[in-house]
Amino acid sequence: MSVQCTTLYVELGDRRYPIYIGPNLLHATTLLGDAITGRQIVVVTNETIAPLYLDAVLRQLPAEALVSSVILPDGEQYKTWQTLGDIFDQVLRARHNRSTTFVALGGGVVGDITGFAAACYQRGVNFVQVPTTLLAQVDSSVGGKTAVNHPLGKNMIGAFYQPNAVIIDTATLSTLGDREYAAGLAEVVKYGLIFDADFHAWLGANRVGLRSRDANVLSYAIKRSCEIKAEVVAADERESGLRAILNLGHTFGHAIETHMGYGAWLHGEAVAAGMVMAVRLSAMRHSVSDGLVTELEHLLTDLGLPIWAPEGMSSNTFIDLMSLDKKVIDGRMRFVLLAALGEAVVVDDVRQDELHALIDR
Amino acid sequence: MSVQCTTLYVELGDRRYPIYIGPNLLHATTLLGDAITGRQIVVVTNETIAPLYLDAVLRQLPAEALVSSVILPDGEQYKTWQTLGDIFDQVLRARHNRSTTFVALGGGVVGDITGFAAACYQRGVNFVQVPTTLLAQVDSSVGGKTAVNHPLGKNMIGAFYQPNAVIIDTATLSTLGDREYAAGLAEVVKYGLIFDADFHAWLGANRVGLRSRDANVLSYAIKRSCEIKAEVVAADERESGLRAILNLGHTFGHAIETHMGYGAWLHGEAVAAGMVMAVRLSAMRHSVSDGLVTELEHLLTDLGLPIWAPEGMSSNTFIDLMSLDKKVIDGRMRFVLLAALGEAVVVDDVRQDELHALIDR
Numbered sequence: 001m002s003v004q005c006t007t008l009y010v011e012l013g014d015r016r017y018p019i020y021i022g023p024n025l026l027h028a029t030t031l032l033g034d035a036i037t038g039r040q041i042v043v044v045t046n047e048t049i050a051p052l053y054l055d056a057v058l059r060q061l062p063a064e065a066l067v068s069s070v071i072l073p074d075g076e077q078y079k080t081w082q083t084l085g086d087i088f089d090q091v092l093r094a095r096h097n098r099s100t101t102f103v104a105l106g107g108g109v110v111g112d113i114t115g116f117a118a119a120c121y122q123r124g125v126n127f128v129q130v131p132t133t134l135l136a137q138v139d140s141s142v143g144g145k146t147a148v149n150h151p152l153g154k155n156m157i158g159a160f161y162q163p164n165a166v167i168i169d170t171a172t173l174s175t176l177g178d179r180e181y182a183a184g185l186a187e188v189v190k191y192g193l194i195f196d197a198d199f200h201a202w203l204g205a206n207r208v209g210l211r212s213r214d215a216n217v218l219s220y221a222i223k224r225s226c227e228i229k230a231e232v233v234a235a236d237e238r239e240s241g242l243r244a245i246l247n248l249g250h251t252f253g254h255a256i257e258t259h260m261g262y263g264a265w266l267h268g269e270a271v272a273a274g275m276v277m278a279v280r281l282s283a284m285r286h287s288v289s290d291g292l293v294t295e296l297e298h299l300l301t302d303l304g305l306p307i308w309a310p311e312g313m314s315s316n317t318f319i320d321l322m323s324l325d326k327k328v329i330d331g332r333m334r335f336v337l338l339a340a341l342g343e344a345v346v347v348d349d350v351r352q353d354e355l356h357a358l359i360d361r
Numbered sequence: 362m363s364v365q366c367t368t369l370y371v372e373l374g375d376r377r378y379p380i381y382i383g384p385n386l387l388h389a390t391t392l393l394g395d396a397i398t399g400r401q402i403v404v405v406t407n408e409t410i411a412p413l414y415l416d417a418v419l420r421q422l423p424a425e426a427l428v429s430s431v432i433l434p435d436g437e438q439y440k441t442w443q444t445l446g447d448i449f450d451q452v453l454r455a456r457h458n459r460s461t462t463f464v465a466l467g468g469g470v471v472g473d474i475t476g477f478a479a480a481c482y483q484r485g486v487n488f489v490q491v492p493t494t495l496l497a498q499v500d501s502s503v504g505g506k507t508a509v510n511h512p513l514g515k516n517m518i519g520a521f522y523q524p525n526a527v528i529i530d531t532a533t534l535s536t537l538g539d540r541e542y543a544a545g546l547a548e549v550v551k552y553g554l555i556f557d558a559d560f561h562a563w564l565g566a567n568r569v570g571l572r573s574r575d576a577n578v579l580s581y582a583i584k585r586s587c588e589i590k591a592e593v594v595a596a597d598e599r600e601s602g603l604r605a606i607l608n609l610g611h612t613f614g615h616a617i618e619t620h621m622g623y624g625a626w627l628h629g630e631a632v633a634a635g636m637v638m639a640v641r642l643s644a645m646r647h648s649v650s651d652g653l654v655t656e657l658e659h660l661l662t663d664l665g666l667p668i669w670a671p672e673g674m675s676s677n678t679f680i681d682l683m684s685l686d687k688k689v690i691d692g693r694m695r696f697v698l699l700a701a702l703g704e705a706v707v708v709d710d711v712r713q714d715e716l717h718a719l720i721d722r
Contacts, residue, residue, distance in 0.1 A: 092513040097689045122687045123519045152453040158484045326483045328458045
């Protein structure tokens, strides 16, 4: 069995941590056991992932350790305060102490809620991300954003809390449903748009391989995405500046998710439609060409992603939901737009009439 | 009205923050308004404190700010996950964004839960501590430990999250009930035992003034307590070493609180009885004299504090509850003991038979 493994680092001083990327890392290596400190482990996963990979993970753990598994229901609608409370109940009943390591085995929902649980359990314990969806592998498992949703807004309650390691087994993507896989590609496309025009061109040229999950194409796409994410996070861990560019399409996308009810649209689907809106708004402001909007629409469509907000969602609905966005500062909504292909900027001067024109067209 | 104000600092690099101490700071100054960044404020307090001081606090806030007040029920039994969720519901419904500052107006319960709310709201917002009980003024408001309780253990869910400022109005102590006031003195006595033999002697010599709430005596006791707390926290913010000495008596004390049900014993009362146990254990190990145990019992009794654990709490009950303590590492219980008067140490070699002998005597 192959044990090719690429290692990147998120450079955060004494909290620097590795990202391991390769096929079959869950089966063929002891990376996970090595990343764990202490003799107590809590593996958090969900009922979809558990039958596929939980045994492989448990086999990597030290035999003498106290190990508990917490199996959550599957879906964004369970990324809640209530679910988080249930995790603490289970972990405390099993008498885990502060030397426990939490392992997040699953997609973005599992990673976000497990990371937040690790941030709060006994005021903070170690944790390791083992992302099994494309979205989690290229985005949510790296960078330390953890959270749960609230009925009034996505990721409203959470913490910046970095993992001790991220272990990306690219072979897990073979079991991913088409819709979830495509949702992950949305974040991959985002990295090209905001940071790397060459990568954007490469993605366009490799859209067939991406769609068909060609192992080599995917491997490079994941590695380059993680490199960009790691570079941005290292420069601005707590989103006081640069990091906000990672939210291209997310302000619109979160409004879609909140409006539709968590889980109706996948996060990546909402981001895809949101990115088209953000890039179109950039084009309306003449910083990129209308041709880029069209080209992006074709790319996302070819990758199996939506390019339009849900029918019936008016500009007023968007504006109302976006006014609660975490990027709002002293009443000014902020948007991530493109200054050019491969270069994102945060602006706070978008006028309401621009939003009406953009959304109600 | 007097505006004497002593300022200390907790030296934490770029997160350095001031502690202001003086009488009538809530009425006579604009310290609070100055400590707030942004134009949104949430004041969290409880139904006992609100009628006394909420108006004074609100008057210090900028007129143009969005201000919300959250009034909690009074008592340790409300320092829960559920109450924290209620705070988020209220703050989100009032549409507070990430530029909000949380103000904790009250005792240790309000401070702990508000600090944790600030740590998690939109992944972390500013907050200011305005402690109104002696316990909160000398201990819990300084140092960034925030948490809620769980039925299986005290402060099990929380975060290290530092305030932007601590504003101690010593005049608020005049409205404190005798039992709560005495509970705060327990933490004051702790600082002498663990860190400063001279301060311990000074407390013994000033027990009458302490009991009668003499303004000058109290003022020095609070200042010296905050100095010691600030020094220890600056040396070890996240309790990887030295900071654990601040828990003298707390391992036993938490077991008492958990066993009796939150709110039955005040935290400081449980700490008082727990300190006697810890110092007696130190004497059993010959690091301090039996005379110190007797002297401490007299001092605590003179200050209106209990010196015995609740009747009927067996050593097995203590051991069972203490095995969940956050200081347990890989199965070894750790205790803060005295190596000498004014010098605490953390030990992990206390034998079960010592605990049985100590508790079941």
